[in-house]
Amino acid sequence: MKTPELINFLKEVQVSGREASVLEKVYAFVVRDFRTWWTYKLWVSIDILGTLTFVVSYYFVSKIVSPDILEAAGYGRDYLTFAVIGVAFQQYVFSSVSTLSESIRGEQWDGTMETILSSKTGFKTFLLGEAVFRFIMGSYFLLAALLVGVTIGVRITMNLGSILSAALMTILLIASHMIVGILGASLILKIKEGDPIVWSFSWLTQLFSGVLYPLNLLPSQVSWVGAIFPLTYSLDGIRRCLTVEATIFTPTVAEDIVKLAVFIAVSLPIALKAFKMAYDSTRSEGSLGQY
Amino acid sequence: MSDSALLAIFREEAPRLRSTFRQIYAVVWANLRIFFSYKFAVIMDLLSMVASIVMYFIMGLLVDPTQLSSRGYGNSYAAFVLVGVATQQYLWICLSRLSHMIQHDIRGGTLETVAVTQIRMGAYFLGQTIRGYLISLFSLLGMFAVGLFALGIPLVINIHTVGAAIVAFVLMIVANQAIGFATAGIVMVYKRGDPITFMLSGLNEFLSGVLYPLAMLQQFPIVYWMAQALPYTYALDAMRKALIGGATLLSPDVYFDVITLVIFSVVLLPIGLKVLQMGYNKIRENGTMATY
Numbered sequence: 001m002k003t004p005e006l007i008n009f010l011k012e013v014q015v016s017g018r019e020a021s022v023l024e025k026v027y028a029f030v031v032r033d034f035r036t037w038w039t040y041k042l043w044v045s046i047d048i049l050g051t052l053t054f055v056v057s058y059y060f061v062s063k064i065v066s067p068d069i070l071e072a073a074g075y076g077r078d079y080l081t082f083a084v085i086g087v088a089f090q091q092y093v094f095s096s097v098s099t100l101s102e103s104i105r106g107e108q109w110d111g112t113m114e115t116i117l118s119s120k121t122g123f124k125t126f127l128l129g130e131a132v133f134r135f136i137m138g139s140y141f142l143l144a145a146l147l148v149g150v151t152i153g154v155r156i157t158m159n160l161g162s163i164l165s166a167a168l169m170t171i172l173l174i175a176s177h178m179i180v181g182i183l184g185a186s187l188i189l190k191i192k193e194g195d196p197i198v199w200s201f202s203w204l205t206q207l208f209s210g211v212l213y214p215l216n217l218l219p220s221q222v223s224w225v226g227a228i229f230p231l232t233y234s235l236d237g238i239r240r241c242l243t244v245e246a247t248i249f250t251p252t253v254a255e256d257i258v259k260l261a262v263f264i265a266v267s268l269p270i271a272l273k274a275f276k277m278a279y280d281s282t283r284s285e286g287s288l289g290q291y
Numbered sequence: 292m293s294d295s296a297l298l299a300i301f302r303e304e305a306p307r308l309r310s311t312f313r314q315i316y317a318v319v320w321a322n323l324r325i326f327f328s329y330k331f332a333v334i335m336d337l338l339s340m341v342a343s344i345v346m347y348f349i350m351g352l353l354v355d356p357t358q359l360s361s362r363g364y365g366n367s368y369a370a371f372v373l374v375g376v377a378t379q380q381y382l383w384i385c386l387s388r389l390s391h392m393i394q395h396d397i398r399g400g401t402l403e404t405v406a407v408t409q410i411r412m413g414a415y416f417l418g419q420t421i422r423g424y425l426i427s428l429f430s431l432l433g434m435f436a437v438g439l440f441a442l443g444i445p446l447v448i449n450i451h452t453v454g455a456a457i458v459a460f461v462l463m464i465v466a467n468q469a470i471g472f473a474t475a476g477i478v479m480v481y482k483r484g485d486p487i488t489f490m491l492s493g494l495n496e497f498l499s500g501v502l503y504p505l506a507m508l509q510q511f512p513i514v515y516w517m518a519q520a521l522p523y524t525y526a527l528d529a530m531r532k533a534l535i536g537g538a539t540l541l542s543p544d545v546y547f548d549v550i551t552l553v554i555f556s557v558v559l560l561p562i563g564l565k566v567l568q569m570g571y572n573k574i575r576e577n578g579t580m581a582t583y
Contacts, residue, residue, distance in 0.1 A: 046490050053497040060503035064358035064368070079353065199335050203342040212350045 022125050029129025030136065033103075037137070051141050054091075055148045058083040062153075073214030074252075076243050081154045085239050086211040088145040090231060093173060094205075096131075096138035097181035098198045101188050103130045123279055127185065135174060157245045165248045166241035169234055172260040176230035179264065182271040186278035205231045233259045297321050311414050318410075318418025319425065326426060340430050341437050347372040348442050362504040363544075365535040369444045374531050375501035377434040378460065381427045382495055382523055385467035387488035388423035389416060389475040389567075397482070403581040412571060416475070420468065447537040455533040455540045455549075462552035463526030469556065469563030476563075476570030482582070499524040522555040 005028075020028075038044070059080055067077035075082050107113035107130075116126055150156060157163070184198040205211065208218065208226035215226055226232040237256035240246035246253045300310070300317040327333060348369045356366035364371050396402035405415055438444040474487055498518040499505070505524060508515040518524050529548035532538040538545045574580045 046493070049490065050493055053493055057497055057502055060507045063507060064355055064503060065353045066355040069353055196331060196335060199339070203339045207342045207346050212346065213353055217349050217352050 019120075022128070025121060025125050026129045026132055029126075030133045033130075033133035037133075047141065048144065051144050052148055054087060055084055055145055055154075056152065058087065059152050069217065070214055073216045074244070075214060075239055078155055078243070080149070080152075081156070081243055082214075082239065083212055084145065084149040084154050085242060086235055088142050088149070089170075089173065089235060089238060090205060090209070090211045091145075092138045092142040093177040093180075093231065094198065094202045095141070096134045096174075097177050097184065098202070099134045099137075101181065101184045101198055103134070104185055104188050127182075131178065131181065156242045159245045159247075161247040162241045162245045165246070165253060166238050168248060169237040169241065169253075169257070169260075172257065172264070173230065173234035173238070176234070176260055176264050176267075179267045179271045182275050186271075186275040189275075189278045189282050201229070205229050208232070210235055230260055230263045233257075233263075310409075311411055314410050314414035315418040315421065318415055319422045322419060322422040323425065326422070336430070337433065340433055343376060344373065344434050344437050344442070347376060348438070348444065359504060362506045363536060364504055364531055365445070367445050367535070369438070369442065370446055370535050371504075371531065372502060373434065373438040373444055373446075374534055375527060377431050377438075378463070378527065378530065379496060379501050380430055381424075381460075381464065382467055383492050384423040384427045385464055386471045386474065386491050386495075389420055389471050390478040390488055392419045393475055393478055394482070397479075397581060400581050406575075406580060416567070420471075424464070446534045448534075451539040452533040452537055455538065455542075455545050456530045458540060458549060459526045459529035459533070459545070459552065462549065462556055463523060466522035466526075466552055466555040466559055469559035472560075472563030473566040476566035476568070479570040480573050480579075495521055495523045499527050501527070522552055522559075525549075525551045525555075 062078075062080035062083065065079040067079055070079055070082055071077045104113070107116070113126075117123060121129075146154065146156065180198060180201050184196075187197055204225070208215075208222070209229050209232040210226065211231075215223060215232070218226070233256040237246075237253045237260075240250065240253055248254060248257060297317050297320065300313055351368035351372065354368035356368070359368060359371055360366045393402065396405070406412060435446075439446060439448075470491065471488075474491070477487065494517075498508070498514065499521055500508070500518070505515075505518060505528065508518055525548040529538075529545045529552075532542065532544050532548075540546060540549065
């Protein structure tokens with residue numbers, strides 16, 4: 001897609017005279033962001049190198065881990081698989097969500113946010129367009145991490161039912177963390193600095209969601225904290241599907257799905273409301289493009 | 292120090308040589324004030340730091356202690372990883388702080404402004420570097436405090452072991468700061484150096500054995516050889532041998548690590564400073580101090 005075509009999508013003025021659909025605009029955002037990303041080829045290589053080194057690091061860690069505690073928690077005896085799934089999915093959602101906030105800060109910093117929003121492209125389309133590319137890239141690196149993992153010993157089941165169940169859990173994982181991203185973006189719009197929500201979620205989930213260790217290792221006084229975060233249920237379900245051939249019909253996985261669905265149903269309206277309030281407030285103050 | 296006092300130092304007409312220390316002090320102080328003005332970010336940094344130590348402490352419960360003790364690092368993974376994770380942030384600061392600051396100042400247009408004042412650029416760069424050290428020292432001490440007093444992680448703390456660890460730590464800073472100076476010189480000219488610092492930092496973390504004993508790399512000779520080419524590998528080994536194994540500067544392993552770090556420092560520091568100076572001279576010649 002050529003640059004003038006991209007601009008036309010964002011302007012909503014097509015050669016044919018019809019208005020561009022939301023899908024076409026989101027596509028234009030994705031192509032724009034991909035082209036910007038591809039410009040920094042050294043960065044691309046470093047991203048790939050980073051994925052490789054994190055997987056290989058846990059390969060070495062797995063060699064000094066005693067698998068008994070892992071087995072007692074119901075995740076088999078393979079720590080490499082446990083850790084790679086945990087870190088890869090945690091990184092996936094948080095790199096996707098945090099880069100969404102970062103891109104909004106970048107657009108504010110560069111002064112391009114007001115330019116886009118003063119066109120016929122609305123904020124919802126803008127937000128969606130910014131988010132989709134991040135999740136595509138996140139998915140790419142998630143798959144790369146799993147692929148590198150498989151080549152060095154990560155064992156993932158090939159059972160179709162389990163893979164489809166893991167895919168469903170991943171969709172719920174994305175949906176639940178988009179809500180976190182929306183909350184983070186609304187705060188960024190208002191306070192113009194940092195990314196407190198995404199940041200808090202990141203370190204709290206690392207600690208309490210069982211990314212690197214099973215939750216039965218947590219002291220009983222704090223083990224309830226993990227229950228607040230959707231990553232806890234997502235990781236539990238995805239691990240059970242990919243390692244011990246569980247499916248959505250397995251009771252523990254079904255329970256995880258219900259909890260994720262409840263989280264999404266309760267928090268989505270709250271996040272959208274918070275975002276609308278922040279957006280309206282910054283527009284009424286005229287500070288949308290300020291940083 | 293008040294805003295007006297800081298501005299007076301930056302503006303002062305005193306001969307540059309005489310006022311170098313005051314200028315460094317002013318740059319450090321000004322930047323610390325900026326850092327602490329982001330109170331929420333400071334709190335989040337502290338919480339992240341505590342969370343990462345607690346996380347590795349819990350992860351340590353999974354580790355088979357014989358796998359560590361057979362490689363000479365005691366039997367506590369929490370102690371092993373505490374030394375690695377706590378010093379890793381310093382490594383990142385040495386490698387990237389100056390180049391990030393320069394990129395930030397170039398983008399914000401403030402590097403040019405500072406360059407035309409009376410302040411010596413050497414003092415400015417050093418002040419920015421020291422600011423990074425001070426903030427990271429805060430994190431480093433905080434991590435050790437949480438590890439020692441809150442989690443009861445077993446470290447051998449006496450004047451000989453701590454002394455040996457500090458010597459290795461200071462030499463680690465010198466050797467890696469030299470690489471950081473060179474990176475900053477390159478960033479000034481080419482404007483985009485983040486990939487270089489990320490790559491260097493990532494490779495150091497991976498190859499130097501932050502999360503696992505380095506001896507495990509021996510089954511991959513090329514990777515092991517690469518690890519041996521990094522100063523952080525020796526510093527981490529010496530600090531662990533001292534703080535976990537109770538070794539001192541006179542212990543053969545630590546002694547060897549320290550000598551190797553001295554050689555790295557002596558070779559790398561002049562090169563790093565030269566590249567930084569060349570980079571600065573180049574952007575002045577080209578008139579690209581505010582271009583990004």
